[in-house]
Amino acid sequence: MIGQGQIVFVVDDDPRVCEAICDLLAATGIEAVSFGSVAEYVAFTRPDAPACLVLDVELPDINGLEFQRQAAQAEHPPIVFITGHGDIPSSVRAIKGGAVDFLTKPFADHVLLDAIRSAVERDKEARRNREELTRLGARLATLTPREREVLPLVVSGLLNKQAAQALGISETTLEIHRGKIMRKMAVASLADLVRIAGKLGIEVTHSRRTGAE
Amino acid sequence: MNVLSSIERYGMVAALGLGAGLIAFLTDETSCLLAPIVLVWPRAGRGPGLLSVGLAAATFAVLTFQVGVLAPIADSDALRFATFLATAALIGWALAGLSPDSVGRRQEHEARLIVDSMPGLGWSADPQGNFRYLNSSIFEYTGIKCEADQPAFAGAIVLHPDEEDRVVEHWRECLSTGQPYESEHRLRRGDGEYRWFRAVARPSRDAQGRITGWYGLTLDIDDQRKAEEALRKSQSELALILESIPGMIAVADGDGRHAYANRRLLDYLDLNPSKSIVYPWIEAVHPDDREAVLKVRRYSIKGGEPFEVVYRRRRRDGAYRWIRARVEPARDESGKIIRWYSLLVDVHEEKLAEQAVRESEERLRRLIDTIPALVWCATGAGDAFYLNKRLLDYSGLAPDEASQARTRLIHPDDVPSLVDTWADCVGTGQSFRIIYRLRRADGAYRWHEGRAEPWRDETGAIAYWVGVNVDIDDRLRAEQALRTTQARFQRASQLAGLAEVSASIAHEVNQPLAAVVTNSHACQRWLSTEPPNLQRARLAADRIIRDANAAAEVVSRVRALFRQTGPTKAPMDLNEVIAEVLDLLVDDISARNVVIERSLGNGLPRVLADRVQFQQVLVNLIRNGMEAMDGLDGPKRLAIRSRRGEGDAVAVEVRDYGSGVADPESIFEPFFTSKTHGMGMGLAISRSIVEAHDGRIRVAQAHPTGTVFTVILPVHAAPTPAKADA
Numbered sequence: 001m002i003g004q005g006q007i008v009f010v011v012d013d014d015p016r017v018c019e020a021i022c023d024l025l026a027a028t029g030i031e032a033v034s035f036g037s038v039a040e041y042v043a044f045t046r047p048d049a050p051a052c053l054v055l056d057v058e059l060p061d062i063n064g065l066e067f068q069r070q071a072a073q074a075e076h077p078p079i080v081f082i083t084g085h086g087d088i089p090s091s092v093r094a095i096k097g098g099a100v101d102f103l104t105k106p107f108a109d110h111v112l113l114d115a116i117r118s119a120v121e122r123d124k125e126a127r128r129n130r131e132e133l134t135r136l137g138a139r140l141a142t143l144t145p146r147e148r149e150v151l152p153l154v155v156s157g158l159l160n161k162q163a164a165q166a167l168g169i170s171e172t173t174l175e176i177h178r179g180k181i182m183r184k185m186a187v188a189s190l191a192d193l194v195r196i197a198g199k200l201g202i203e204v205t206h207s208r209r210t211g212a213e
Numbered sequence: 214m215n216v217l218s219s220i221e222r223y224g225m226v227a228a229l230g231l232g233a234g235l236i237a238f239l240t241d242e243t244s245c246l247l248a249p250i251v252l253v254w255p256r257a258g259r260g261p262g263l264l265s266v267g268l269a270a271a272t273f274a275v276l277t278f279q280v281g282v283l284a285p286i287a288d289s290d291a292l293r294f295a296t297f298l299a300t301a302a303l304i305g306w307a308l309a310g311l312s313p314d315s316v317g318r319r320q321e322h323e324a325r326l327i328v329d330s331m332p333g334l335g336w337s338a339d340p341q342g343n344f345r346y347l348n349s350s351i352f353e354y355t356g357i358k359c360e361a362d363q364p365a366f367a368g369a370i371v372l373h374p375d376e377e378d379r380v381v382e383h384w385r386e387c388l389s390t391g392q393p394y395e396s397e398h399r400l401r402r403g404d405g406e407y408r409w410f411r412a413v414a415r416p417s418r419d420a421q422g423r424i425t426g427w428y429g430l431t432l433d434i435d436d437q438r439k440a441e442e443a444l445r446k447s448q449s450e451l452a453l454i455l456e457s458i459p460g461m462i463a464v465a466d467g468d469g470r471h472a473y474a475n476r477r478l479l480d481y482l483d484l485n486p487s488k489s490i491v492y493p494w495i496e497a498v499h500p501d502d503r504e505a506v507l508k509v510r511r512y513s514i515k516g517g518e519p520f521e522v523v524y525r526r527r528r529r530d531g532a533y534r535w536i537r538a539r540v541e542p543a544r545d546e547s548g549k550i551i552r553w554y555s556l557l558v559d560v561h562e563e564k565l566a567e568q569a570v571r572e573s574e575e576r577l578r579r580l581i582d583t584i585p586a587l588v589w590c591a592t593g594a595g596d597a598f599y600l601n602k603r604l605l606d607y608s609g610l611a612p613d614e615a616s617q618a619r620t621r622l623i624h625p626d627d628v629p630s631l632v633d634t635w636a637d638c639v640g641t642g643q644s645f646r647i648i649y650r651l652r653r654a655d656g657a658y659r660w661h662e663g664r665a666e667p668w669r670d671e672t673g674a675i676a677y678w679v680g681v682n683v684d685i686d687d688r689l690r691a692e693q694a695l696r697t698t699q700a701r702f703q704r705a706s707q708l709a710g711l712a713e714v715s716a717s718i719a720h721e722v723n724q725p726l727a728a729v730v731t732n733s734h735a736c737q738r739w740l741s742t743e744p745p746n747l748q749r750a751r752l753a754a755d756r757i758i759r760d761a762n763a764a765a766e767v768v769s770r771v772r773a774l775f776r777q778t779g780p781t782k783a784p785m786d787l788n789e790v791i792a793e794v795l796d797l798l799v800d801d802i803s804a805r806n807v808v809i810e811r812s813l814g815n816g817l818p819r820v821l822a823d824r825v826q827f828q829q830v831l832v833n834l835i836r837n838g839m840e841a842m843d844g845l846d847g848p849k850r851l852a853i854r855s856r857r858g859e860g861d862a863v864a865v866e867v868r869d870y871g872s873g874v875a876d877p878e879s880i881f882e883p884f885f886t887s888k889t890h891g892m893g894m895g896l897a898i899s900r901s902i903v904e905a906h907d908g909r910i911r912v913a914q915a916h917p918t919g920t921v922f923t924v925i926l927p928v929h930a931a932p933t934p935a936k937a938d939a
Contacts, residue, residue, distance in 0.1 A: 014724045014728070016724065016725060016728035016756070016759075016760050016763070017724060017727055017728050017731070019728070019756065020727075020728040020729075020731035020732045020735060020753075020756060020760075021731055023731075023732065023735040023749070023752070023753055023756070024731050024732075024734055024735035024738065026735075026749070027735045027738035027739050027742070027746070027749065027753075028738060082727075084719075084723045084724065084727070085719065085723070105723055105724070105726070105727030105730075106723070106726050106727040106729070106730035106731065107727070107730070107731075108730075108734070109731070109734030109735070109737075109738070112731075
C-alpha cells in the first residue's frame, strides 16, 4: 500500500481523463497533481517525495515518448504511459526507455494502480540509493589526499605490505591511514568498505597479483 | 504599124490596076491589062494581083465605053500625053510601094506572124516606143475593144496604179539607152483583176545599128509568182518557226558535224552566228555529264538511231542548266543519213521541279514509312494495294502481297465483322474504324485499331481509302491490368475509408470512454470505503454521465456528418452494388471461410442512391453477419437476397446463421456491440445512411438461428436536402 508523503503526477490533454484519474487515486488515498501539457508539468516544482508520472503519449506540445527520452538524463520519477490507441512499436520503445508500464485506454483501475504502485516503489528505491550515495560522498570528502590514494589500493585487496610498497611508504604508516579511512567512512569491516567504494564508483586499480610483480 | 502598110498596099494595088487600065485605053493596047498581075502577083500575092487586073479591066472598059467623059483626053494628044505621064508616074509609085524594099517588109510580116503566134501578149513598137502592133491576146486579155490599127492604144491604162510610174520610167530608160527591157508588173484583166506579168522586149536594129523597133513579150506569171510567194512565205514562216520555236535547234550533217543553229541556240550559248560553229561544244557540257553524253552520241551516230539525252550545259552566263536534247536522223532515198536534227530544250526548271517532286515524294514515302503507324491504301472498291514499310515489316508480307492482307493477316474470328464493316464503309463512304486482331510476322495475333478515310477525286467519287493501323495490344493489356489494379485500389481505399472512419471515431470516442471507465472505478472505490464516501461517489457518477453523454455526442456528430455530406444520388442497380461489395470483400469472405448464398431478384427497378455510401452499408452488414458467425464450428453461411419490397420499394436482406441477437432494436444504438472488438458504430452509421436515403433498416431474429437484416429503399426516393443539424 502506498503510504502518505507520495505523489502522482498526471499529464493528459483531456481534462476529463485527468480528473477521472485524480479522483480514482484520491479514492485510493494517493495524492495526485494533474497537468494539461508537459510544459505545465516541467514548470511545476516537484516536492521532494517518492513520485511517479502518468503520461499520455499523444500530447499537444510534445510526444510522451520523446519527453521520456529527455527526462532519462535527469533524476526523474518513473513513468507510466497511457494512450488512446497503443501500438506495439510505441510500447516497446516506452518499456525500453525505462517506462514502468504502457496502458491502453480505457484501462481497469487495478491495472493503473498496480503500475503506479510499482513505479512509486521504484522511485523510493532510487531515492534511497541517491541518499546513500550523497551520505557516502560526504564521508569520502572528509578523506585527506593521502587517504584517497590509499583507499583504492586497500579495496583492491592488496596486502598492507604491497600497498605500502606501491605508495613508497612504510607498512605502519599505511596501517594508520587505513584505520583513519575505516573510521571516517564509518565502516566496520573491509568488506563494507569495498561495498561502499563500489557504490561510489572507486575503481579497483590494482590486483594483488599485479602488485606482486 | 502593119495597119498603115496594109492601107498602102491596097492603095498601090488599086493604083496599079487603075493605071494599067488607063494605059491600055490610051494606047489602045489591051495586053497592057495583064501587066498589073505580072507586077502585083509576085509582090503582093494572088488576091491583090487579081484585084489589080480586075481594076485595070474595069478601068479600060469604063474608059472605052464611056468615052464621053474622057473623050477630050483621047482626042487631045497633049492631054493623052499628060495622062500617060501621070499614069506612068502612078504605076511607078505603086510599083515603088509594092516593090521589095522588100526584105524589110517581109521581115516585118514574119515578125507579125511571130508576134501573133507568141504564147502571151506579143507586141512590137517603133523606136519611139509607140505600139506598132499588138497581138490578139492583148485585146482578149484586156478586153479593150479597139481596132488593131488604133495607134492610140496606151499600155499604161492597164498598168497597176502602184507600178505605173516605175514601169513607164523603166520603159523610157530602155528606149533611150537601147538596153533590153525587162519588167514584172501587174496588168488589169478585162474583169478588173490584176495579174502579174513579166514583160521582156528587145530592140531590133538595122545594118547601121539604129533601132528600128522593139519586140516584146509579156507573159502571165501570176500563178508562178503566187506559187513563189507562197513558197517564200512558207519558207520565211519556216525560218520564223525555227527562230521563234521555244527550243534550240541544231542541225548537223550525216557525220555529226555542225551545220546550223537557230538564233535561240546561238543566243543561249552566246555564239556569233556569222562564225562557223565549230566549237568545242563538249566543253559546255557539265563535267559530270560529259561521258554519258558522248557515249549516247557515239552509240547513236554509229547506229543511226534517234536519241535523247538530258544533261547540264553551260549557258553564256556560266550557269549550268539542264537541257534535254532530242536528236533525230534524216535520210535520203538510199537510206543514208544526211542530217541530224537536234532539238535542245532548257528543262532546268522542270528538272529542278522534278527533283523537288522526287525529293518531296521521297520525303513523303519516308514519312509514311517512318510514322509510327501501319499505313495502308486501298482502291475505291476496297482492295488493298499498298502497305507501308512498317506494315510490311510488321506483317512479314512482300510489297506485292498487299492484296492478300485481308486473308492472311486478320484473325479468323474477326474476319466476318471486319468484312461487313468494311463493305459498309466502302459502300457509303463513311469513315472506317474497327478494332480487330492482326497477325504479326512471328504469327502472334495482336489487337489493332484500324481507321480509314476515303480520298475523293474531283467528282466526289472515292479514289482511294487511306488507312492507319495502330497496335493497341499493349495498351489494351495495360488497360486491363489497370482496370484490375483500379478495382483493387478501389477496394483498398473503400476498406481504408471505413478503417479511417473507425479510427477517427475511435479516437473521438475513446477519451470520454476512458474517463467513463476510470470514473466508474473511482465511484466503486468511494462506495467501497468504510464508511462509503457517498459524496465523492456521486461526483464520480456525475462525471460518468457527463462523459458518456460526450461519447454519445461524438456519435451523433458522426451521424450528422453523414447526413450533412449530402449523398450524391444517382440511379443505381442494387444487384450491381451487391456484386461489387461481394467482390470487395472476397478476401475477407474466403479468409473467414464463409459461403455466400446469393439470391438476386430479376428486373428490380433502380433506386436513387449514393453508391459509395450504400456499399458501406452492405459492407457493414456483411461483415457484421460474418463476425457473428466467428465462433461457429460448422459451416458458415451468409445469405444475401434482393427483392421487391412492399409498395414501391426494393429490399436487400443479409442473413447470418450466428447465434442471433438478444435485443434486435438496441443494436442500432451507438456503442452497442456483442463483440470483443469494434465499437458498435457500424450499424448506427448504416442506419443513418439508409435513413438519409428515406429508407429503413430492420433486424429480426431468424429461424432456427441467426439474424436477418433488411434494408428497404423506396424506388422513387426523392433526394433528401442536407440538414444542418450537427
